[in-house]
Amino acid sequence: MEKIPRLQKNLYGFNDIFLILKNLFEKKKLSNKILFSGQKGIGKCTFAYHLSNYILSLNEVNPYDFNKKEINYNNKSFKLVANNSHPNFFLINLKDEKKSIDISQVRTMINFTNKTSFDDGYKIILIDNVENLNINSTNALLKIIEEPNNNVIFILIHDIQKKIFNTLRSRCIQFKLGLSTNIKGEIINSLTNDHFYTQLNSDFKNHYNTPGEYIHYYYFCLDNDIDYIGTNIENLLKFILDNLLYKKNNYIKYYLTNYIELFFLKKMKYLKSKNNVYYLYNYFIKKLDNAKKYNLDFETLLLEFNSKLLNE
Numbered sequence: 683m684e685k686i687p688r689l690q691k692n693l694y695g696f697n698d699i700f701l702i703l704k705n706l707f708e709k710k711k712l713s714n715k716i717l718f719s720g721q722k723g724i725g726k727c728t729f730a731y732h733l734s735n736y737i738l739s740l741n742e743v744n745p746y747d748f749n750k751k752e753i754n755y756n757n758k759s760f761k762l763v764a765n766n767s768h769p770n771f772f773l774i775n776l777k778d779e780k781k782s783i784d785i786s787q788v789r790t791m792i793n794f795t796n797k798t799s800f801d802d803g804y805k806i807i808l809i810d811n812v813e814n815l816n817i818n819s820t821n822a823l824l825k826i827i828e829e830p831n832n833n834v835i836f837i838l839i840h841d842i843q844k845k846i847f848n849t850l851r852s853r854c855i856q857f858k859l860g861l862s863t864n865i866k867g868e869i870i871n872s873l874t875n876d877h878f879y880t881q882l883n884s885d886f887k888n889h890y891n892t893p894g895e896y897i898h899y900y901y902f903c904l905d906n907d908i909d910y911i912g913t914n915i916e917n918l919l920k921f922i923l924d925n926l927l928y929k930k931n932n933y934i935k936y937y938l939t940n941y942i943e944l945f946f947l948k949k950m951k952y953l954k955s956k957n958n959v960y961y962l963y964n965y966f967i968k969k970l971d972n973a974k975k976y977n978l979d980f981e982t983l984l985l986e987f988n989s990k991l992l993n994e
């Protein structure tokens with residue numbers, strides 16, 4: 683069972699940014715258009731839900747505990763947001779069957795903002811994966827965020843590895859979120875069992891991996907009875923390709939390119955002559971990107987990777 687951002691009681695990291703936002707809110711100077719940018723899995727959405735609960739629960743029983751960076755599970759706003767029924771909170775995200783966030787979702791949100799807020803409180807619009815807004819939905823969103831109703835705060839979540847429209851970015855106050863290696867380890871160990879990060883095979887302790895990616899990998903190992911202590915990157919890729927998991931598992935579809943990059947980084951670390959490895963790295967990564975982008979023959983490329991590199 684994976685960790686869902688809106689249900690996370692504790693927040694790890696981002697203390698300085700949270701304090702800045704809290705102080706601005708208390709002085710009534712908080713921007714009503716906030717953009718959180720960072721790598722997928724870094725904790726942007728969890729942070730957004732904690733900031734939202736801090737604002738929504740201020741005058742409620744069991745309000746947000748800022749000192750502990752902790753949501754009280756008995757808090758009314760937490761329960762309502764968790765059930766997607768809070769009268770002052772609206773979520774926009776990419777629907778499973780869609781390739782983009784379409785204009786109808788934005789129009790529904792606009793109708794929501796035009797209604798009187800419950801108890802004259804703040805309304806929070808959380809838009810996750812804003813990189814999936816299409817041109818029409820972006821233009822509709824721009825109209826409302828340029829002149830939003832009073833007490834409406836827009837929080838936008840952006841995968842920094844993907845592009846968003848400059849017209850949208852320029853209208854927001856952007857915060858780029860990152861975590862130190864130590865904080866990453868603390869987060870991963872706290873959200874898993876048996877000190878997962880501490881015991882994890884060293885092949886996977888790479889600087890660009892985010893807590894979210896490690897958590898996905900943890901549950902992938904549990905579901906597939908994989909020994910995460912002894913399994914190295916070569917073992918993992920062989921298991922994925924031999925069992926055709928890139929066809930069956932959404933987690934693998936998303937992270938497979940990352941694991942192939944890890945494979946090449948390991949090779950380049952230990953080989954004296956790196957020219958051939960650089961060539962193969964560029965060849966396969968480019969081919970993988972094109973296969974995803976243009977819906978090309980993905981399977982043949984992976985079979986080539988398997989035969990040329992994993993079985994050499």
